[in-house]
Amino acid sequence: MNQLDTLIHMANQIADNNSHYGTQEEAAARVASHLTKFWARSMKQQIIDYLHSDGSKLNPLAQIAIAQMQSSIRPEPADLCG
Amino acid sequence: MLQHFDPTKDYGTPASLSETLVTLEIDGVEVTVPEGTSVMRAAALHDINIPKLCASDNLEAFGSCRLCAVQIDGRRGLPASCTTPAEAGMKVTTQNGKLAKLRRNIMELYISDHPLDCLTCPANGDCELQDMAGAVGLREVRYGFDGENHLDAEKDHSNPYFSFDASKCIVCSRCVRACEEVQGTFALTIEGRGFDSKVAAGQGGDFMDSDCVSCGACVQACPTSTLMEKSVIDAGQPEHSIVTTCAYCGVGCSFEAEMKGDQVIRMVPYKGGDANHGHSCVKGRFAFGYATHSDRIKHPMIRDSIDQPWREVSWEEAIAFAARRLKEVQAQYGRESIGGITSSRCTNEETYLVQKLVRAGFKNNNTDTCARVCHSPTGFGLKATLGESAGTQTFDSVMQSDVIIVIGANPTDAHPVFGSLMRKRLREGAELIVVDPRKIDLLKTPHLKDAQHLPLRPGTNVAMINALAHVIVTEGLEDKAFIADRCDDKAYQAWREFILDARHAPENVEAITGVPADKVRRAARTYATAPNGAIYYGLGVTEHSQGSSMVMGIANLALATGNIGREGVGVNPLRGQNNVQGSCDMGSFPHELPGYQHVSDDTARARFEQVWGVKLDDEPGLRIPNMFDSAIAGTFKALYVQGEDIAQSDPNTHHVESALKSLDCLIVQDIFLNETAKFAHVLLPGSSFLEKNGTFTNAERRINRVRKVMPALAGKEDWEVTQDLANALGYPMNYGHPSEIMDEIASLTPSFTGVSYDKLEELGSIQWPCNDQYPDGMPTMHVEDFPIGRGQFAITEYVASEERTNRRFPLLLTTGRILSQYNVGAQTRRTDNQVWHDEDVLEVHPSDAELRGIKDGDWLGISSRAGQTVLRARISERMLPGVVYTTFHHPGSGANVITTDSSDWATNCPEYKVTAVQVEKVSQPSEWQQNFRAFEKLQHQLLKGDAATLTDGNGAG
Numbered sequence A: 001m002n003q004l005d006t007l008i009h010m011a012n013q014i015a016d017n018n019s020h021y022g023t024q025e026e027a028a029a030r031v032a033s034h035l036t037k038f039w040a041r042s043m044k045q046q047i048i049d050y051l052h053s054d055g056s057k058l059n060p061l062a063q064i065a066i067a068q069m070q071s072s073i074r075p076e077p078a079d080l081c082g
Numbered sequence B: 001m002l003q004h005f006d007p008t009k010d011y012g013t014p015a016s017l018s019e020t021l022v023t024l025e026i027d028g029v030e031v032t033v034p035e036g037t038s039v040m041r042a043a044a045l046h047d048i049n050i051p052k053l054c055a056s057d058n059l060e061a062f063g064s065c066r067l068c069a070v071q072i073d074g075r076r077g078l079p080a081s082c083t084t085p086a087e088a089g090m091k092v093t094t095q096n097g098k099l100a101k102l103r104r105n106i107m108e109l110y111i112s113d114h115p116l117d118c119l120t121c122p123a124n125g126d127c128e129l130q131d132m133a134g135a136v137g138l139r140e141v142r143y144g145f146d147g148e149n150h151l152d153a154e155k156d157h158s159n160p161y162f163s164f165d166a167s168k169c170i171v172c173s174r175c176v177r178a179c180e181e182v183q184g185t186f187a188l189t190i191e192g193r194g195f196d197s198k199v200a201a202g203q204g205g206d207f208m209d210s211d212c213v214s215c216g217a218c219v220q221a222c223p224t225s226t227l228m229e230k231s232v233i234d235a236g237q238p239e240h241s242i243v244t245t246c247a248y249c250g251v252g253c254s255f256e257a258e259m260k261g262d263q264v265i266r267m268v269p270y271k272g273g274d275a276n277h278g279h280s281c282v283k284g285r286f287a288f289g290y291a292t293h294s295d296r297i298k299h300p301m302i303r304d305s306i307d308q309p310w311r312e313v314s315w316e317e318a319i320a321f322a323a324r325r326l327k328e329v330q331a332q333y334g335r336e337s338i339g340g341i342t343s344s345r346c347t348n349e350e351t352y353l354v355q356k357l358v359r360a361g362f363k364n365n366n367t368d369t370c371a372r373v374c375h376s377p378t379g380f381g382l383k384a385t386l387g388e389s390a391g392t393q394t395f396d397s398v399m400q401s402d403v404i405i406v407i408g409a410n411p412t413d414a415h416p417v418f419g420s421l422m423r424k425r426l427r428e429g430a431e432l433i434v435v436d437p438r439k440i441d442l443l444k445t446p447h448l449k450d451a452q453h454l455p456l457r458p459g460t461n462v463a464m465i466n467a468l469a470h471v472i473v474t475e476g477l478e479d480k481a482f483i484a485d486r487c488d489d490k491a492y493q494a495w496r497e498f499i500l501d502a503r504h505a506p507e508n509v510e511a512i513t514g515v516p517a518d519k520v521r522r523a524a525r526t527y528a529t530a531p532n533g534a535i536y537y538g539l540g541v542t543e544h545s546q547g548s549s550m551v552m553g554i555a556n557l558a559l560a561t562g563n564i565g566r567e568g569v570g571v572n573p574l575r576g577q578n579n580v581q582g583s584c585d586m587g588s589f590p591h592e593l594p595g596y597q598h599v600s601d602d603t604a605r606a607r608f609e610q611v612w613g614v615k616l617d618d619e620p621g622l623r624i625p626n627m628f629d630s631a632i633a634g635t636f637k638a639l640y641v642q643g644e645d646i647a648q649s650d651p652n653t654h655h656v657e658s659a660l661k662s663l664d665c666l667i668v669q670d671i672f673l674n675e676t677a678k679f680a681h682v683l684l685p686g687s688s689f690l691e692k693n694g695t696f697t698n699a700e701r702r703i704n705r706v707r708k709v710m711p712a713l714a715g716k717e718d719w720e721v722t723q724d725l726a727n728a729l730g731y732p733m734n735y736g737h738p739s740e741i742m743d744e745i746a747s748l749t750p751s752f753t754g755v756s757y758d759k760l761e762e763l764g765s766i767q768w769p770c771n772d773q774y775p776d777g778m779p780t781m782h783v784e785d786f787p788i789g790r791g792q793f794a795i796t797e798y799v800a801s802e803e804r805t806n807r808r809f810p811l812l813l814t815t816g817r818i819l820s821q822y823n824v825g826a827q828t829r830r831t832d833n834q835v836w837h838d839e840d841v842l843e844v845h846p847s848d849a850e851l852r853g854i855k856d857g858d859w860l861g862i863s864s865r866a867g868q869t870v871l872r873a874r875i876s877e878r879m880l881p882g883v884v885y886t887t888f889h890h891p892g893s894g895a896n897v898i899t900t901d902s903s904d905w906a907t908n909c910p911e912y913k914v915t916a917v918q919v920e921k922v923s924q925p926s927e928w929q930q931n932f933r934a935f936e937k938l939q940h941q942l943l944k945g946d947a948a949t950l951t952d953g954n955g956a957g
């Protein structure tokens, strides 16, 4: 599996394992919070880019969650660069 | 009643735990002791030492030698003080003419059948028989050696670590009792009667042919030189000792390293050790020879590419080279293109320093640890449900359990000293429930009550735990008061509704797990109705695509039945390596600073930024598998690996090897040229646990001191190397001793604020949290509340693993460990432990074997979606048909060539425990193995700096 396929697979797997938490909205919030908490910045960016460019291999819950997670991603702190 | 004893003294019989006290008089001294204390112990507690031979305070009194006879006013005869309980008002005399005469006569009889070669005996200076002869004033032996005697008895040298010289045996049976009571193996017996009685291993064969597991308890118990360490026979008695901690498994046994100069003569389990109370296993006691093995890397080495010979250089040059390469990579590929991996085998202080170097020096959060591949789901699952990423109990807590559930763990092999304690409790009558595809040895505990075994299909844990919970809830076996008092109601109601669904009923789950519903119902009832039910689990829980769900499912079960927050209950992860708990505590994970403080927590991060003097990244970094993927994708280019062998221990070897080959700079710090080092550009010599100061934290959160007993072979302790690298990179570190690192940890980690080396000296060990609220630490967690307030039930839907059998891969492979080897085996393979396990084999059920025409010892090709390898067959009925099993202690076996990328949904912990495979008879090693051998040969030549290999050798495949 290439890197993007791995990330898609991971996102779907996280969604599958949280799909029984309440309504779809509640479940999506859990998945989004999981991604926010555990994924590296570069991984988040790649999966967001994929959602916007195609997204077809992501299951519906993962799609909603990634869209939600997008808003919480923090910009790279300027004073770390260089 | 809490009693403090001098751990170096033998009080003769075990302590009584009674709260009732009795007062008596011994030699005119008034003494007060707990009821049930023997007269011998009562005397010893007041420094009145009664002669003894067959008694020892880790064994129940036996009363065979009679040397400990005393006189008690108003009683007839001279009773044995070891078997006589102290009673209120007793008047005891331990020394008078009559007693002296009796004792001399007894000693005379012993000595008359004992070789008088004291001066040349290996136990000279450490022999209780000699001591007692002195103590009773034996001056002559009236009986010659002409009569019948045992002086020509045969010696048994079969065990690699100790020998048995029957001519010296006084038949005190301490060895037999140690094997039964301390170790729980029952390998020894006293054969024959009277003069003919003698100690026998198994059915009269030698030790190696018996059930003996070489724990050494009998050797330690033997008062003479009959059972004796070969290292002492060879090198003589040690002259000083230092207390330290075993570096093998998560039990964290304390040892006295008994030394002659800077040579370890023997390791003796320390009675004052709170995790092991003076017991050990074969690894900790005997397998320390690797530390001085000739394969040790003694000099720093560098090379430009992995097909170049290694060049021995000075420390300065190696560190400068490493720092330059790291900076170049970062300049070219960006801040996030480099990272580091900490080790569960290194100390807390070393682990802390590596993650600090990554976060503060590399300026990113690309730090991870080998716990990724073992207990990361424990961290995730327990934090989500109970609020703390750690087990809830002390080991001793098991002695209060009425029902013990063991899930996916094999304590007698992987956590042997705790396995022995568990067996002791099982012999006392506690009930055992094992949830495991394999019939583990615990099920064969001698004197076990009728145990329950739920042999489920690999990969169906969550279905099973849900079924158990379903029974508890539908049959009204919940602890409603506990739930109302301690648990979050909303989460509980949601979980209750989820678990009540009929799809979780054992009858409906049977088709998934393969375990009959009535067995599941019985197990659930047994656990839920027990006064104290405890759950212990291991990698058979975590190393699954639903590892985290299963950990939460276990916590659900404990919460639902109120089995949390007191002795005898709890949720207990059995950690694999010695410092898995510590490496997780120390902030090794990419999303958490030390003390499990999330990198996005602004307040926590600010404290670290202030003390570390740099700005920190607030987003998580890459985990090990993400590092590999990014390396292959070309965005991750340099890695610093301390004390880990990711090339051997991580799944899907082909993938790992191509990731490692994609790196521009791989820095490996290890005591040997491990599999990962074969892909490295910088090799920095590591130091073994004997060569450094620091602390390890065991599976019960116990922080134990590791003390330096010999100088570091290559001149530096591991933390010093990390410090040098940080300084070379321009991030200053100036610690003079690991205690200063611990002080910094304490200042930044809320659960460690009370920890210091001084406190560790004072208390011996500390179970965290240790802070203002709990100044001496906390043995049992969650007694009053949870760190997250209320216990959180979690919804754990069963999602089948993608690793499924089909026509091409019809069998399920699962992996595990054995007693004598440790993890990737780098240490134990370099000791005599090899005699027990010199190759990994594939265990196949007779019916699967018959179908394929496989016989014991045949070479088998094992193929999965990831790769192929070849192992020898062993026909075994320990697993169900359809399941095959192997260990992963030998690199050439390539067990991880066949394990796949499948991993836990929450943490990416690899699914080592489930791989769909096919097995067939073959006549030669697999292609990977052939390449492995060629590559290994080449790398060993390159280690010798043999440039000639460059022209004729290749094989780097």
Ligand code: SF4
Binding pocket: B175, B178, B179, B183, B185, B186, B187, B188, B211, B212, B213, B214, B215, B216, B217, B218, B219
């Ligand atoms: S070494 Fe351990 S298992 Fe072997 S006989 Fe001695 S006590 Fe028993």
Ligand code: SF4
Binding pocket: B168, B169, B170, B171, B172, B173, B174, B175, B176, B199, B221, B222, B223, B224, B226, B227
């Ligand atoms: S071998 Fe040692 S411990 Fe065992 S009976 Fe003989 S003297 Fe006692």
Ligand code: SF4
Binding pocket: B246, B247, B248, B249, B250, B251, B252, B253, B276, B280, B281, B282, B283, B284, B285, B415, B416, B417, B418
């Ligand atoms: S049980 Fe574990 S810690 Fe104890 S001696 Fe054995 S390997 Fe070492």
Ligand code: FES
Binding pocket: B051, B052, B053, B054, B055, B062, B063, B064, B065, B066, B067, B068, B069, B080, B081, B082, B083
């Ligand atoms: S020590 Fe009491 S009978 Fe042997």
